[in-house]
Amino acid sequence: MVMNNSKQLKHLWARAGFGMRFEDFKKFKNASTKHAVKRLFNDDDSETPIDIIKEGTDYSTIMKGDELARKMFLQQQRQQEKDLNIAWINRMSTTNAPLHEKMTLFWHNHFACRSNNALFAQQLNNIHRANALGNFRTLLFQVAESPAMLQFLNNQQNQKGHPNENFARELMELFTIGRGNYTEQDVKESARAFTGYGFNKTGEFVTRKFLHDDNSKTFMGKTGNFTGEDIMNALLEKRETAHFISNKLYKYLVNEIPDPDHVNAMADVFYNANYEIKPLLEYVFNAEWFYDDKNIGNLVKAPVEFLVGLNRQFDITYQRPEVLLQFQRVLGQVLFNPPNVAGWPGGRNWIDSSSLMFRMKIPSTLLNGGLIDFTGKADPEDEAYIATVRNQQQIVNTRVQAQPDWDKFLHDVPKNMSKTDIAQFMLEPNLSNTLMDRINQSTDIKDLVIELVSTPEYQLT
Numbered sequence: 001m002v003m004n005n006s007k008q009l010k011h012l013w014a015r016a017g018f019g020m021r022f023e024d025f026k027k028f029k030n031a032s033t034k035h036a037v038k039r040l041f042n043d044d045d046s047e048t049p050i051d052i053i054k055e056g057t058d059y060s061t062i063m064k065g066d067e068l069a070r071k072m073f074l075q076q077q078r079q080q081e082k083d084l085n086i087a088w089i090n091r092m093s094t095t096n097a098p099l100h101e102k103m104t105l106f107w108h109n110h111f112a113c114r115s116n117n118a119l120f121a122q123q124l125n126n127i128h129r130a131n132a133l134g135n136f137r138t139l140l141f142q143v144a145e146s147p148a149m150l151q152f153l154n155n156q157q158n159q160k161g162h163p164n165e166n167f168a169r170e171l172m173e174l175f176t177i178g179r180g181n182y183t184e185q186d187v188k189e190s191a192r193a194f195t196g197y198g199f200n201k202t203g204e205f206v207t208r209k210f211l212h213d214d215n216s217k218t219f220m221g222k223t224g225n226f227t228g229e230d231i232m233n234a235l236l237e238k239r240e241t242a243h244f245i246s247n248k249l250y251k252y253l254v255n256e257i258p259d260p261d262h263v264n265a266m267a268d269v270f271y272n273a274n275y276e277i278k279p280l281l282e283y284v285f286n287a288e289w290f291y292d293d294k295n296i297g298n299l300v301k302a303p304v305e306f307l308v309g310l311n312r313q314f315d316i317t318y319q320r321p322e323v324l325l326q327f328q329r330v331l332g333q334v335l336f337n338p339p340n341v342a343g344w345p346g347g348r349n350w351i352d353s354s355s356l357m358f359r360m361k362i363p364s365t366l367l368n369g370g371l372i373d374f375t376g377k378a379d380p381e382d383e384a385y386i387a388t389v390r391n392q393q394q395i396v397n398t399r400v401q402a403q404p405d406w407d408k409f410l411h412d413v414p415k416n417m418s419k420t421d422i423a424q425f426m427l428e429p430n431l432s433n434t435l436m437d438r439i440n441q442s443t444d445i446k447d448l449v450i451e452l453v454s455t456p457e458y459q460l461t
Contacts, residue, residue, distance in 0.1 A: 006425055008033060008291050014428055014461045015253045015299075016040050016285060017098030019309040022412035025425070037285045041133065041278065043097040049126040052087040053080055053118045080118035085328075085335045086321045088125065089304070093311035103132040103277070105304065106252055110245075111143050111175060112343035113152045114336070120148035120203060121336050136245065136275035137236055140175065144228060147199040153341065156198045159211040163191040168231075170341050176235040178244035182220070189217040194228040242271035246280070253284060255295050256347045262289055297428030297460045300350045303331035306359060306459065313453075314409055316366055319401035330358050356456065363453040366402045406446060419448060426452045428460050 006020070009028055013020035017040070028036050092101045107128040115121045124146045131139035143149055144167075150156055153167035168190035172182045196212030199205055217226045220234055235241055246266035250258045266280060273279040284290055301309065307327055310316060318324065328334040332355060333344055351359075413422065423431055423439050426449065431439070435455065442448040452458060 009036060010425065010428065011291060011296050012036055012285060017102055018092065018305055018312055021313055022414065026412065026414065034286060037282060040099045047130055049129065050087050050091060050122055052083050053122045055119065077116065077118065081336065082322055082325060084118050084122055085325055088335055089308065089324050092308040100129070100132050104129045107132060107139065109338065109343040110248065111149065112338035112341050113148050114338060115148040115152060120151065124148040133278050133281070136277055140232055141229070144232065145205040147203045150197060150199055155194055158191060158195050158197065160195050160213040163188070163195055165191040168194055172235065174342060176241045176244065177238055178240060181238070181240045186220055189219045190231045192217050193226045193231045197228055236275060239267065239271050242275070243267040246270055254290060255298060299461050300348060301459055301461045302346060302350060303328060303333040304335060305461065310363060310366060310453065314367060315405035317403050323400050327362060331355055351459065356459070359459055360454050360456065364450055365400050367404050367450050410445060413445065422448065423452055427457045429457050
């Protein structure tokens with residue numbers, strides 16, 4: 001299937017990455033879908049870890065110190081969190097392996113976790129990255145042994161005689177088999193199997209045998225002296241786990257409304273491949289239904305996808321990269337800080353009248369050196385006056401020092417592209433009559449592009 005236009009190619013790059021650039025289109029415009037998919041998996045630099053945080057801190061020692069020491073520690077902690085966030089945004093914005101980072105972002109939300117230790121957060125992020133296109137079993141086992149997750153879900157306190165059920169519950173409800181496929185007794189028995197799983201002062205995983213319950217346990221109808229590894233293997237034996245992950249991936253990559261037949265087919269591929277992630281994604285990206293019109297331009301970009309997409313399309317550099325954190329806060333998705341263990345709900349939840357107005361203003365701010373008010377969301381009853389904020393929040397006018405590479409962007413636009421072609425390339429949904437009128441009235445490519453990326457349509461992928 002040779003692509004004589006950009007529609008399928010753009011859709012693939014939108015879902016398997018952060019949007020197609022004109023330079024990508026020039027390279028692949030005559031490629032078949034099969035060849036384009038293959039190239040997405042062959043890009044290099046994918047597994048290089050982020051190594052911005054070099055060492056952690058013993059929190060218990062610091063917090064017992066004097067007030068000045070605590071203040072300096074908290075300041076260092078905030079700076080490390082900022083540095084890690086910006087490092088990942090930069091990685092996504094410049095990588096030659098967009099599919100790898102797109103899937104790292106998926107696992108970041110699937111195994112949602114907050115840690116006040118930036119080194120632990122970085123370690124978990126690198127686990128997601130190293131296994132993003134690898135094997136889900138390996139990924140699950142490494143996440144279960146990560147200090148960030150053990151700390152977040154209180155397994156450090158899980159011990160014989162006083163089991164803590166947090167990790168055991170989320171392991172089944174959110175990470176593997178899904179709600180409705182286990183009992184409360186399964187949660188209790190699983191928690192016993194994970195007693196003693198923790199980490200030492202240097203952040204290394206340890207199985208503290210003196211805290212482990214080594215008595216017999218009954219889990220999902222089977223009885224034995226089960227360990228945490230036994231529990232995870234038992235969950236992976238259930239086809240429901242393959243279906244649960246496939247369903248979630250379908251909503252991330254294809255459509256918010258899952259097609260049962262397509263999800264079942266995905267689950268079969270995943271389960272039969274022993275939870276290898278690459279064959280599952282290859283199946284999705286090569287499926288004819290992936291390119292159906294109903295699956296194109298129908299998903300709302302997550303805030304990070306939106307920002308990264310702009311950065312990649314326009315090669316934006318920042319004199320004050322911390323502004324990217326402010327954008328994330330305003331739009332409701334701060335990396336490494338999910339709302340809870342279920343992660344960001346995503347989809348249409350990303351958009352309300354306030355956040356849409358901010359999203360539409362951000363492109364002109366980044367591409368035209370404008371100003372933007374970083375505020376809280378406006379009251380729903382006062383949507384018309386979007387600058388009004390809740391009483392407890394302050395308006396902070398911050399000049400965004402961003403520099404797009406317009407020379408490169410305009411150079412990469414194919415010379416034979418009409419204004420309508422450019423508009424259709426920049427937007428996933430079909431062009432409306434209103435947009436066509438605005439396109440026909442435009443005289444300058446740069447102004448046209450800024451207007452296009454400031455439309456509601458640009459928020460869809």
